[in-house]
Amino acid sequence: MHYVIIGNGVAGINAANSLRNYDNDAEISIISYETEHHFSRTALMYVFCGQLSEQCVEPFERDHYEKMGFKRINDKVSTLDPDANKLMLESGKTVSYDKLLIACGSVPAMFGWPGSELDGVGNFVTWQDLQWLKEKAKTSKKAVVVGGGLIGIETVEILLLAGIDVTFLIREDFYWPIALDQNEGDIIADHMRHHKVDLRLKTEFAEILGKDGKVVGVKTGDGEIVDCDLVVIAVGVRPQTDWLKESSLALDERGGIIADENLKTNYDNIYTAGDCAAVMWFNNVRRPEQLWYTGRDQGKIAASNLIGMNKIYKRGTFYNSAKFFDIKYTTAGLVNFNLDGEKNYFSQEDDTNYTIRITYLPDNSVAGFNMLGRRWDHRVLVNWVDEKRQLDWVLKHLHEALFDEEFMPTFKLNQKVS
Amino acid sequence: MQASLMSTYKSPLKSKGMIAWVLSFLLFAFYLLIYFTNIPDSWAHLVGLESKWNLYGVLYTISIVAGGLFFINTHGNSRYQKFRTFTLIFFQIVFAFSIPEIMGMFESKGFNFAKFWPLGIEQFSPEYIFEYPLLIIVYAFVGSLIVAPILTLLYGKRWYCSWVCGCGGLAETAGDPFRQLSSKSVKAWKFEQISIHTVLLLAILSTSLVIINWGLHFENAAGEWVTNHATFD
Numbered sequence: 001m002h003y004v005i006i007g008n009g010v011a012g013i014n015a016a017n018s019l020r021n022y023d024n025d026a027e028i029s030i031i032s033y034e035t036e037h038h039f040s041r042t043a044l045m046y047v048f049c050g051q052l053s054e055q056c057v058e059p060f061e062r063d064h065y066e067k068m069g070f071k072r073i074n075d076k077v078s079t080l081d082p083d084a085n086k087l088m089l090e091s092g093k094t095v096s097y098d099k100l101l102i103a104c105g106s107v108p109a110m111f112g113w114p115g116s117e118l119d120g121v122g123n124f125v126t127w128q129d130l131q132w133l134k135e136k137a138k139t140s141k142k143a144v145v146v147g148g149g150l151i152g153i154e155t156v157e158i159l160l161l162a163g164i165d166v167t168f169l170i171r172e173d174f175y176w177p178i179a180l181d182q183n184e185g186d187i188i189a190d191h192m193r194h195h196k197v198d199l200r201l202k203t204e205f206a207e208i209l210g211k212d213g214k215v216v217g218v219k220t221g222d223g224e225i226v227d228c229d230l231v232v233i234a235v236g237v238r239p240q241t242d243w244l245k246e247s248s249l250a251l252d253e254r255g256g257i258i259a260d261e262n263l264k265t266n267y268d269n270i271y272t273a274g275d276c277a278a279v280m281w282f283n284n285v286r287r288p289e290q291l292w293y294t295g296r297d298q299g300k301i302a303a304s305n306l307i308g309m310n311k312i313y314k315r316g317t318f319y320n321s322a323k324f325f326d327i328k329y330t331t332a333g334l335v336n337f338n339l340d341g342e343k344n345y346f347s348q349e350d351d352t353n354y355t356i357r358i359t360y361l362p363d364n365s366v367a368g369f370n371m372l373g374r375r376w377d378h379r380v381l382v383n384w385v386d387e388k389r390q391l392d393w394v395l396k397h398l399h400e401a402l403f404d405e406e407f408m409p410t411f412k413l414n415q416k417v418s
Numbered sequence: 419m420q421a422s423l424m425s426t427y428k429s430p431l432k433s434k435g436m437i438a439w440v441l442s443f444l445l446f447a448f449y450l451l452i453y454f455t456n457i458p459d460s461w462a463h464l465v466g467l468e469s470k471w472n473l474y475g476v477l478y479t480i481s482i483v484a485g486g487l488f489f490i491n492t493h494g495n496s497r498y499q500k501f502r503t504f505t506l507i508f509f510q511i512v513f514a515f516s517i518p519e520i521m522g523m524f525e526s527k528g529f530n531f532a533k534f535w536p537l538g539i540e541q542f543s544p545e546y547i548f549e550y551p552l553l554i555i556v557y558a559f560v561g562s563l564i565v566a567p568i569l570t571l572l573y574g575k576r577w578y579c580s581w582v583c584g585c586g587g588l589a590e591t592a593g594d595p596f597r598q599l600s601s602k603s604v605k606a607w608k609f610e611q612i613s614i615h616t617v618l619l620l621a622i623l624s625t626s627l628v629i630i631n632w633g634l635h636f637e638n639a640a641g642e643w644v645t646n647h648a649t650f651d
Binding site (some may be wrong): 045046049050051052053056156157161162325326367405406407408 | 419421423425426427428435451495496497498503598603604
């Protein structure tokens with residue numbers, strides 16, 4: 001049996017490891033063109049800064065493929081022929097498979113703005129982007145980052161650390177409305193301005209201006225021109241499935257590979273996992289989950305089903321964590337989903353950025369948490385959401401979910417808004 | 419992210435550049451001189467110190483203080499790291515350096531109250547420890563056999579290695595900019611697992627031999643190889 005996995009990101013490598021655990025003799029091939037070794041994409045910013053070396057972000061030792069008996073094909077797949085069980089590679093070679101897992105991830109979304117092709121315009125998603133940005137940062141004096149999400153704010157932070165002035169263009173009224181509310185977004189905005197970010201909220205991005213093929217500035221929706229020699233576009237990612245458009249593999253309107261509850265595509269021997277897979281969400285919307293841990297979980301589930309088990313992929317209660325410059329962020333459950341009759345409890349400790357927002361339902365059961373400043377244990381928060389704990393009970397027990405390092409100032413609830 | 423972490427893999431000093439090799443060579447030469455020659459004694463006299471080991475103690479303490487301040491500059495955004503580093507500096511200045519010096523002024527043998535067996539392997543050598551007053555003898559035994567193991571059970575080995583110990587202290591302060599250079603391979607980890615237990619075993623074995631020897635009063639020719647005082651000075 002020949003298993004072929006496209007992609008050695010977190011979904012692909014976890015699937016390969018699981019396959020090997022189930023089947024010691026199977027032939028397992030991994031095709032990828034991005035890097036020789038699997039790496040932690042979420043740590044790219046630390047490599048840029050020189051806080052970690054390139055090898056530091058490889059979770060496995062370099063003899064991993066050899067030790068696990070994986071065949072590593074360094075190539076890019078150009079087309080898939082699902083009826084002939086065949087892949088055509090860019091080098092001209094073909095690879096036949098018995099069973100295939102597509103875990104090829106995403107690519108940065110670009111919306112065809114004029115000037116996107118200029119030298120000095122790029123993204124910060126792939127290993128190649130990292131090399132590009134490192135090179136550009138050596139000479140850049142002033143950068144514009146477009147897109148108020150996680151990659152955007154991380155890019156702003158590392159460019160500032162590299163000594164570059166940064167203008168941050170955000171289309172929305174406040175930072176990251178998909179995850180934060182106005183108050184939380186304002187706290188992050190103040191924090192960014194404190195770090196000398198030239199933050200422009202409610203600012204559309206119209207075009208990139210160039211001279212002799214190089215970036216010289218950016219024009220906003222209002223026609224204002226911001227001079228710069230570097231533009232990083234971070235307006236989200238989309239499934240990397242352009243190479244599948246001609247095939248008969250079913251894609252959704254966003255380009256995600258349609259996956260059933262077993263992560264199977266419309267072909268019985270082809271599965272998908274990670275950023276490129278459009279899976280059913282709790283609210284019956286089908287879309288990709290572009291998260292590290294869901295990619296890992298999907299890879300494992302897909303591997304089980306590839307060898308013939310019948311495991312169902314269910315994400316369970318949402319959780320995530322991040323850091324906005326120095327401000328830690330933890331979320332669990334459903335906040336910002338406008339649930340029927342939801343209310344929000346809000347607390348902010350005096351003279352700090354430590355905030356708590358708890359979304360609860362008309363029956364007083366908690367539905368979600370959004371926490372800034374302190375560190376929280378999402379396992380505890382997720383349990384409380386799953387157990388539908390009452391708000392009063394949760395407030396009394398909140399300290400049990402604290403995950404701060406020792407010697408942090410004592411936690412105190414300080415209700416401001418109800 | 420801390421701006422001072424930016425240089426971890428970029429500065430030649432922290433990533434095996436030329437200057438790093440020169441520094442390691444100088445340190446290596448210094449240790450060879452201090453352990454195997456008496457040349458550093460004359461350096462000590464120059465600055466008004468009694469012997470090379472006093473000089474070494476002063477330099478060691480300066481390294482921990484200066485390295486500690488650098489560490490706080492890098493990791494001081496965390497209250498935990500701030501408290502921890504100040505505690506390390508405190509233990510080095512007060513317990514490892516000043517108290518033994520002050521005891522010396524009162525014509526007593528110096529004792530480092532922040533050291534326990536088996537790191538302070540001499541503390542279980544009867545010939546060494548019985549020269550101290552009863553209170554210090556009890557302190558050494560209770561500290562090594564009861565307090566240290568219990569604290570380790572409660573907090574892990576960090577309570578000692580990262581908060582109290584002078585060896586860990588130097589590694590966590592002056593040594594911190596270079597810690598990323600250690601090998602993280604599975605091989606290195608396996609070696610560590612084997613080596614730490616081997617060292618513990620050797621410590622127990624040699625200490626037992628010394629105690630047995632003391633108990634049996636082998637003081638002459640046949641037993642000289644285990645009773646040589648110089649080993650424990």
